[in-house]
Amino acid sequence: MTRLSGKIVETRGAEIGESELALGKRLRGLRTFAELTQADLAKRLGISQAALSKLEGRTDIHVSKVREYVEALGAQLHIGATFSSASEIGFRVLSAFDAEALDENQLVLPIYGDDAFRKHRDVVLSIKPQYSSKILTGEKTVELRRRFPLKVPKGTLAFIYSTTPDKALVGCAEIAAVTKERVPTIWRNLRDEACIEKADFDAYFDNQDHGFVLRFSKAKAFQNSIDLNELRSRFDFEAPQSFLYAKPLLREALRHELSELSDRY
Template sequence: MTAALISIHPRHVKNIIDGCKTIELRSRTVRLNEGDTLWIYSTKPTGAIVAVATIDFVFAQNSESIWKNYSDNLCISRSEYLDYCDDRSVMTLIGLKNVRKIQSLLTLEQIRDLDSEFTPPQFYSKITPDKKIYHTLENL
């Protein structure tokens, strides 16, 4: 199994934790698999890893079909969806399950104490055992 870190805006993170948003949408191909662990970094102003989830599925689909079949799981308006898709014909869906809010948030400052070169991923990044953050996350 793989572990990865993904950056998501605080509003969407709240919807994921609340269970309203069960699918994360990405404009590029995601090379993760069912069963992988996904650590969720909430972007500024939060600036912390706040939750963890298990990936239920990952697949690409036509953007119109996504809205038709999964709009209730995205927790965004149609206009927000169209702006995000920005005329891309295919988008990637990441299904989330077993979402767990982390009791002690791991702030950006704490992460940088472990790894001074850390920057929150623009898309997502895999977390491997050779990364300093790996063992800290495993113990949360």
């Protein structure tokens, strides 16, 4: 993925012939999109037009050369590896790094670029209303998940999306810790804090040996919940099946809401 003058241009491989996958050809397409001639770009790169023409005809190009090329276009080079979130390696990626979720089934781990290992971002958790209300009153202090990253930086917030029929962001809690434990141990030690019935617990962790425990602190309800229609129109938001990383604009708005709460109380 290349970011160019505020626009995002994606170059993706497909099940096509090698000639159509020629990296030089794709770079030439970016140059054309940027409305630069070979002479223009060759001057920026400090090489001859003939050398640039040869580069754009190659199928194999060093990453350093690709970076120089796209930076001369005024862009930034980012390289990522896409994993299935259901695969074992995808789960390890999710647990270890701040992987970007393309959707519920795919994760992208950035492997090249200034933001390859980004600082943490807050998360949005989808939680049923009977549980979300208990989190905000402090009765429920742990949330159980089949999968969740273990390495959560201190101060990470879980914004709580209360599912049907609420369909709204209703509050947040700080994630104090995340642990991975055997399912029987979770039930034995944490069933009261999780506020869950045995039948629901067994159904959720069916065929799972281990589960993840999110321990909450400092839970707060928003003064005004934000419903799904508003979330979609303002933040291009879609409710996750489990969780997602909060987009910067949404995160800023929600933290502003928290700041206003702190000022009032």
